[in-house]
Amino acid sequence: MKFSFFHLMPYTHLELESHDWPFPNRYFDPAKASALYKTYVESMIHAEGCGFDWVGCNEHHFSPYGMMANCNLIGGALAYPTKRVKIAMIGNLVPLNNPIRIAEEYAMLDCMSGGRLVAGLMRGIPHEYLAYNIPPGESWERQREAVQLIIKAWTEPEPFGWEGKHFQYRQVSIWPKPMQKPHPPLVISASNADSAKFAAEMRATMGMVLLADLPSGKECIRIYKETAKANGWEPTAENVLVGMHTCIAETDEEARRSMAHGLKYFDQVLMGGLQASQRIVLQKTRYFENEESRDRWKSRLDKRRTLTLDEAIERGTVLCGSPETVVKQIKRIHSELGHGVFNFTVKVGTLPDEVIRRGMELFRDRVHPHVRNL
Template sequence: MKFNFFHLMPYPDYNKLPHEWPVSTHGIDSTRIQALYNEYIDEMVDAENYGFDWVGCNEHHFSPYGLMSNPNLIAGALARQTSKAKIAIVGNLLPLLNPVRVAEEYAMIDVMSGGRLVAGFLRGIPHEYIAYNIPPSESRSRLREATELIIKCWTEDEPFGWEGEHYQFPAISIWPKPIQKPHPRILMSASNAESAEFVAKMRAIMGITLIQDLSIAKAAVENFKKTARSYGWEPTPDDILVGQQICIADTDEEARHHMAAAQTYFHQTLMRPQRSAQQLVLGQSRYYTEADAGENFQKRLATLRGRTVEEQIEAGSIICGSPQSVIRQIKRLRQELDCGLLNLTIKVGNMPGSVVRRGMELFRDRVAPEVAGL
């Protein structure tokens, strides 16, 4: 198995309880955020020496949920300061961005890192389309066209033009091309049948997160495998990534205590404006093409929010406990979901840096040696 040290870069000390999105920055000290950037980048740089095979970042907008409006800037810093770990951008929100610019920046990161980029192509979450004034109903078609355009940017040596539904460019010839040939591995979300179809077509890594229980996740994995076979290929564990929040401590009781406190901040403060904004967008747009998909997504979030830490562990929604407990939980995920990639969020909500660092140490010394060979 391979493990991604994934960071949301959350703002951990937002004392107000925001009710609406976008969230005001009134009273927020940017020098505090400078210190957080340094702390978080240090954690990510150090992760490759703590048993992690990848370091990962992602993109979110207009809230304390995540301080990476452009993860490519963070990835550029990681490319310079790391030497072994894959740099996983999980990922750029393609429908909101200029795909040629994404192709150029991703290619730069791949070259700067010596061919270590994992290129995440995501739709994002519904309310972020308001931020960029993009119709949510166009999200899937924009994602598909942008993906195909970026791949052509990476693989076509001669200048070319593009006349698509959403994007038009008279002449494209990006410099440099990626080191990895024919191009870096692509990672995309495949939590439902419609998204799985395109991920399988692209022969990309499938990603699933926000697992309500393992039976639902297993069904998504099996559907992806079945769809991939229809496109003439057989996914391996290295094609399946599962995202989990994780807390490792010296004892089960300590880990559960830290996770419960961090999740309280995560759900009550970081996720609250997202919930209100998503309800607004889902009520006024066609982000989801399936009639009940948006409602099901909201129910899934509510189910996760209402569970205790112990119930989440039992359901396979999170990884939490002492090193021995964490090893058992990772082995369970490997067996049940046939996944070879775990996307682990160690900095959950406002979890203290000392708890994050202790978890990294325990992962390196006691967990990784037992699970790396699975």
């Protein structure tokens, strides 16, 4: 079993009120953000000594939800202070960006880290498309084309041209190339049937960075494995990444108190405006290719507003408790899903950084020894 230390890098100095997306940046204090970046990166570096196999973050725009307009900058900050841990960029929002730029920056990170990059090629959540003026209805076409172009840019030894529907380049020959051959391991978001099929077709690890619930996760994994078999390969457990909000403390009571505090800010401030904007995108565009996927996403948004901490733990979307309790929760989720990578989102809203740091040490000393061989 592998464990990933994943950081959303939220901005945590706001009042408990919701704003429509995009969040007005008059509330942003650069000095406070500078201190947050330093604390967050230091925690990510510290994760290497606490039993984690991966450390990473992702990309978001126009919101305090996550201050990573370019997660590759964080990857560069992690490359030299760490020596063993995988640099997991999960990841770049492929349909929104220049795919050649992604290929180049990922190749740089792979060389800088000595071949430790995990390359996330993610589609992103609905409202992100409004930030870069990309029609959400083009998301799937752009995702498929961009992923194929990135892989070719990494693996083609001679200059080539590309004339696709959404991307055109007269000449492509990237410098540097990645260290890992034929290319760094891929993670593709797979939180619905269509994305699970695409991840399998690309022979990528399927990534459910924040699990919706155990039944839907199990169904996506089933579809992923069936599609992989139909495409002539068989995924291992480590080809399935499952993530959840995580808080480990000395006692269940302390962990629950800290998680409840963090979730209040996460739900009211960080997610409040995002949910409304996502509903608008889902209603007015073809971000999803079929109504079933769209309705499931809308249901997930609706359910989140009323979900209690106990319900979230039962659904498998939260790990919370003492080391002994978290060991039991990890084993239960693993027995249901059979995956090989746990992705711990550790900075949940305003969950205190000192609680996170102590939780990392508890994970190292009292959780990891009991679950690393699952």
